[in-house]
Amino acid sequence: MKKSTGSIFKYSLLFILVAVLAYGVRYAWQAFPIISGYSAKMVCSCVYLSGRTVASVEGEELGNYPLSLAGVSLNREDSSVTATVFGMAKQKAIFRTGLGCTLLNELSEEEVRKQPVKLARVPAINPDTVAWPMGDLLPDSFPAGIDRQRLRDAVQYAFTEQDQEKKWRTRAVVVLYDGQLVEEKYAPGFDRHTRLLSWSMAKSVTGALVGILVKQGKLDVKAPAPVPAWRSVKDGREQITLENLLQQTSGLAFEENYSKATDATNMLFRKADMGGYTAEHALKDKPGSVFYYSSGNTNIISGIIRRTVGEDAYQAFPAEALFHKTGMYSAVMEPDAAGNFVGSSYMFATARDWARFGLLYARDGYWDNERILPEGWVQQSSTPVSVAPKGEYGYQFWLNAGKPAGSGNRTFPALPADMIYLSGHESQMVMIFPSRKLVVVRLGQTAGSNWFDTEGFMTRVLAAFP
Template sequence: MNRIKRIAAVLLLITLSYLVYYCWNAFPILTGYSAKMACSCMYLGDRTLKSVEEQELGSFPLKLASVEVQPDSSVVATVAGMAKQTAVFRPGLGCTLVNEISKEELKKQVWQLPVLPEINPDTIDWPMGDRIPVLKLDSVMPNQRELLLPQAVQAAFVNLREDQPVRTRAVLVVHKGELVAEQYAPGFDRHHRQLSWSMAKSITGTLIGMLVKEGKLSLDQPAPVASWKTSTDGRAAITVRQLLQQTSGLDFDENYSKPTDATNMLFRKADMAGYTASHALKVQPGSTFYYSSGNSNILSGILRSTLGDSLYHKYPYEKLFYKLGMYSAVMETDASGNFVGSSYVYATPRDWARLGLLYLQNGNWNNEQLLPENWVKMATEPVAAAPAGEYGFQIWLNAGNPIGSSNRKYPSLPADLYYFSGYEGQQVLMIPSKELVIVRLGQTANSQWFDTETFVNRILTAIQ
């Protein structure tokens, strides 16, 4: 009997030790996520704390965190007194987690920021502005698009089951350059910035392309990462192309279900690019496709080292966003000043559609070639190491394996579909053969609750 009690006591001790260990590592990530999400949704997304707590932070275990807004435009999240994280809002930079740096040091940072043009988009026609010209009808009777398209868009907002909230917040359809459909969920409109999550990777890839056009970067040169130049483990051979294609070979764990490299990077590290670059090689560069937010943040660090601090924080705005009329866009930084190129861009749905339209136009906007003329073609060519032909340069593809299309992500959709994609259902989908850009933004906790393939097929049927 005593032996059984001793075994039970040992098992209980092991269980408690693991629980303490897990909480010690998980709670800072939980509070970091909560503080950052509440801060950005409020100050950039013009949301109330109540709505964020009910939606983004309303599920377990996120609801364990207590969130408070401070008078100095910061947000503090705590869990049972065991963990505390703070996110600070700074105009032009968005919200930044206070990691490995003091709040005072963070607030003292001074970067060269862009000046927002004094332009009223409502006075300028789409796509450069937000004034939508009245479309002329082909006949007195409504055509198929006018009958079916509103139904196709509306269906994206309908829950399949009451316990599976789709939470679609915006749908836009751009056909042949015209904004032909637009709908928002209650509490949202065309002025609300919405979070990219991993659609930010496609912006990072776009900025790399612009530096290639300027002759400041070469795709097949060793990536200019300072810490790799003296490494002897093979990292010095990793190229810019391999980072774009997610074939760097770095030993980085992209798992969000527990404390991992990805969650530690986003919610506990000041310098996300440097943190990822410090990881060792796992496989030979170029040999294996492995989707990693770390690769995207290394690319963001490369942008900074190439441009220098005098240009870095202005470059995306002056060279890309403002040229497209994307006046709402904000790229958030980590505590070191690097853009979080993997995850944190806020922009209105119309601005996301503009970025998609740039790609549909092969990188040309208002007769100015912003990207290399062959960039979109290269960016949408499947990575050889990707088994289903599903990835290009920080962009997802529907190409399928070259030997057959049966393994395409969306088998019934056109093979030339490519798209920017982010957590919880953020998507900008481009179909060149249909001259189509579709934006769907929301907060769908489970990807199975929203059927992208059916959604896009309804729109394709409507515009034919």
């Protein structure tokens, strides 16, 4: 007996509805915890570290779909933020003084709060009374040869919205010339004391911490990476070197994609031990043969740093070995629930402190007559990995070298080929131009990855200098 056309239509419609419902449930199951995790962590850090209001974070960082689906609740009594999506997928982030915010994943709040905190002691100084760059006291003199009006116009360009549908939302710009701070500007609600998020600029700081341990003779970049999970395996991961991790050539099958639920989003918003999670991934390519940018590689490095330094010294290590030596007193690296610094993504510092970090590399790793980074480390960091298509990466640093070297086949063809830079989501950048004695910081909240006109901005800045 044949089914009627009406019956076939009804069954087809039912099938489509069931398929759509199944897809929706699957999407919710995968995406909602990431949306709520991102929202809880972002509000927590921006409120407790940056001093912003919940409303400002909801309007900007969480203003676009699907992040706008999250409902956020701030609890001042226990210094936490909780987020849900339609009342589901509850995620909580907690603030701890000196450590910033941590998203609670796979471990209970009690377990995380019981973790010992052993921070570095902050020197009792007033930065406003200490000369730049170790402090914030600026000289009255101004370097000769700079077109000050052109420089101001160039900086203003970064703050001038070109398209109301694709806002740049620049929040801070700092310009150093020959080590001297020659220009800075902030958006309303932000100033030189505001800590701002690194996103992936944190990777370059993690690379510097490796350099310090190399200088101390505790790490060898050419040796197999000291990862416990790889010691007894014979699947190729035991061949991954620390240099492979630094150069993003580990070969691990890790997907760096933030538009959906992937390895990267699950790592950041659902896992307690981010580096351990990544280390469990299988090998996709022979180590050293393929360049693939991965936040997971950097979080494996964070775990290596922790085991190398030791538990008692780990939390204080970034400040004692790097931040306090360079006047970066605002800098905070945030840990995951297992206590590892999220070296791929979560560091907060003022724009001036980001400029100080750039200046350290501009000075070949020297600061106040002390060698912070080992001899040759800056050169190694700015040497392109051979398999990078545009010669665009070194040791956790982005490069503008081109491939072949100095060719037009580079990320920013109009900018100098010796430019090296820190780069993070939403167009966070610290750009270093050794040949021009320049360090330029640009921080903001540019929702589109290619919306901000980095090349146009920097071309204008460069034109103001001799």
